[in-house]
Amino acid sequence: MRAAVATAMLVALAGCVSSAEQASREAAVDARAAERLERRLAGYVAGTPQACIQPFRANSSVYGNTIVYDAGGRLYRTDTGGGCFGLRRDDIIVTRTVGTQLCRGDLVRTVDRTSGFQSGACSFGDFIPYTRARR
Numbered sequence: 001m002r003a004a005v006a007t008a009m010l011v012a013l014a015g016c017v018s019s020a021e022q023a024s025r026e027a028a029v030d031a032r033a034a035e036r037l038e039r040r041l042a043g044y045v046a047g048t049p050q051a052c053i054q055p056f057r058a059n060s061s062v063y064g065n066t067i068v069y070d071a072g073g074r075l076y077r078t079d080t081g082g083g084c085f086g087l088r089r090d091d092i093i094v095t096r097t098v099g100t101q102l103c104r105g106d107l108v109r110t111v112d113r114t115s116g117f118q119s120g121a122c123s124f125g126d127f128i129p130y131t132r133a134r135r
Contacts, residue, residue: 029088033064040068044075045133049126052103062087065122067108075130078104082122086110091119102127 040061059070065087069076080087087093091110095102102124110120 030064037063037066041130043133044130047129047131049128052101053127055102060093077128077130079125080108080122081125084108084110084120084122086119
């Protein structure tokens with residue numbers, strides 16, 4: 001009986017250690033994403049947040065839970081809410097628009113590049129325009 005209790009305690013302790021290690025790794029990933037985002041937005045000035053933007057053929061970059069759309073000289077930053085865990089793993093971003101614009105609250109899905117399975121879902125936040133700072 002004591003052996004079973006001791007084994008259960010060791011298993012629980014191992015779970016705590018791996019949870020702490022996982023939290024530490026996630027914090028490091030978040031810190032790197034924040035640094036990359038800061039470098040990407042360097043030299044740009046934030047404008048007034050917008051609820052919607054026109055969809056355009058633009059490159060998107062992911063920084064943690066933040067997506068930045070590059071619309072040729074103007075950047076749009078949106079922080080996602082919810083569980084887009086695949087954003088951190090470089091999964092594919094899939095959006096489905098109801099109208100003709102991307103809007104705050106629109107659903108974003110992430111799809112695993114290898115398996116094609118959905119890996120997460122979240123929603124757009126406000127879109128903050130960034131323009132190059134005048135010199």
